[in-house]
Amino acid sequence: MTDRDPNEPLSEEEIHNISRLPKVELHTHFEGMAPPAFIRGLAKEKKVDLSKIFRPDGSYDYRDFWHFLEVYEAATSVLKSPEDFARLCTAVLEESAANDVIYTETFMSPDFCGGGDVSAWKEYLHAIQDAAREAERDHGILLRGTVTCIRHFGPDQARRTALCAAETVGDFITGFGMGGDEKKGKQRDFAWAFDCAREAGLRLTTHAGEWNGPQEVREAVEDLGVERIGHGVRAHTDFALLDMLAEREITLEVCPGSNVFLGVFPSLKDHPIAKLRERGVKVTVSTDDPPFFHTTMHKEYEDLASTFQWGEEVFRDLNKTAIEAAFCDAATREAVLKRLEQT
Numbered sequence: 001m002t003d004r005d006p007n008e009p010l011s012e013e014e015i016h017n018i019s020r021l022p023k024v025e026l027h028t029h030f031e032g033m034a035p036p037a038f039i040r041g042l043a044k045e046k047k048v049d050l051s052k053i054f055r056p057d058g059s060y061d062y063r064d065f066w067h068f069l070e071v072y073e074a075a076t077s078v079l080k081s082p083e084d085f086a087r088l089c090t091a092v093l094e095e096s097a098a099n100d101v102i103y104t105e106t107f108m109s110p111d112f113c114g115g116g117d118v119s120a121w122k123e124y125l126h127a128i129q130d131a132a133r134e135a136e137r138d139h140g141i142l143l144r145g146t147v148t149c150i151r152h153f154g155p156d157q158a159r160r161t162a163l164c165a166a167e168t169v170g171d172f173i174t175g176f177g178m179g180g181d182e183k184k185g186k187q188r189d190f191a192w193a194f195d196c197a198r199e200a201g202l203r204l205t206t207h208a209g210e211w212n213g214p215q216e217v218r219e220a221v222e223d224l225g226v227e228r229i230g231h232g233v234r235a236h237t238d239f240a241l242l243d244m245l246a247e248r249e250i251t252l253e254v255c256p257g258s259n260v261f262l263g264v265f266p267s268l269k270d271h272p273i274a275k276l277r278e279r280g281v282k283v284t285v286s287t288d289d290p291p292f293f294h295t296t297m298h299k300e301y302e303d304l305a306s307t308f309q310w311g312e313e314v315f316r317d318l319n320k321t322a323i324e325a326a327f328c329d330a331a332t333r334e335a336v337l338k339r340l341e342q343t
């Protein structure tokens with residue numbers, strides 16, 4: 001498979017067709033996919049004043065990543081009942097399917113679904129799964145959930161989250177991960193939670209190397225034993241680490257639009273995704289929290305194609321990498337792979 005000659009610019013039609021390819025997305029935050037209008041609607045129903053988290057044009061309003069985490073939690077506060085999360089599931093899967101995503105994984109937080117209580121979490125999960133089944137029937141999109149602890153909530157709460165994950169491992173909940181503020185604590189502070197999840201049969205990923213440097217990515221691999229990394233892009237300056245990631249086939253869940261919007265890199269031109277891929281690191285493309293970062297999977301593909309002059313074969317390869325690294329069973333992987341190849 002050869003990459004395109006960068007001297008031959010892709011036509012608008014080629015870029016459009018690339019953006020419409022069937023896709024596998026591995027890195028989204030469930031609540032972070034909520035359209036602002038959806039959250040505003042719930043706030044109105046529940047008579048909660050959330051006006052301070054929206055701009056006059058209706059979009060989410062925040063200054064930087066740390067303020068984003070606060071606004072995220074404020075927006076999430078109106079998602080109260082299992083029914084609210086079921087409605088969220090329907091809304092986000094419709095949007096993903098409209099972006100030609102055929103398989104998606106999302107980070108789900110028991111912290112927001114009953115506060116880490118196992119029986120409450122099971123009720124939320126039940127409602128979410130019903131909605132996901134309907135979306136599969138209506139739009140052909142498959143969803144798998146990665147239970148996610150939140151780093152700035154600390155290791156004790158992460159233990160409760162891991163127990164929720166371990167109690168609900170199955171065809172739908174297939175992974176365990178960690179998001180939140182990478183500047184708080186160390187990866188190894190969460191080793192108990194990750195060991196608990198691994199022993200229960202869950203696949204592991206953690207956010208690392210979005211804000212901290214290469215050492216954070218190394219610690220994620222060595223101290224938690226994860227097989228995927230959320231972001232990982234700040235590993236790009238450490239060639240020995242990149243070679244280790246390539247050799248161990250650790251897949252990076254790269255979210256280029258999120259990184260540029262939050263200022264991790266000044267522009268997509270400066271983003272290391274192409275260099276990481278050329279070095280042999282397994283990279284995939286996701287949107288993270290699409291309405292917060294003003295992105296969609298269509299936009300990610302259009303921007304990557306026009307910036308790096310990547311042809312269709314590169315995107316097909318990225319999707320193959322993604323389904324190979326997906327936290328699903330072999331039969332699901334085969335079925336998705338077949339759909340990727342046939343379209």
Ligand code: HPA
Nearest residue numbers: 029032179180207288289
């Ligand atoms: N990064 C880290 N933690 C998060 C994010 C994110 O983009 N969204 C929600 N929690």
Ligand code: ZN
Nearest residue numbers: 029179230288
């Ligand atoms: Zn993320």
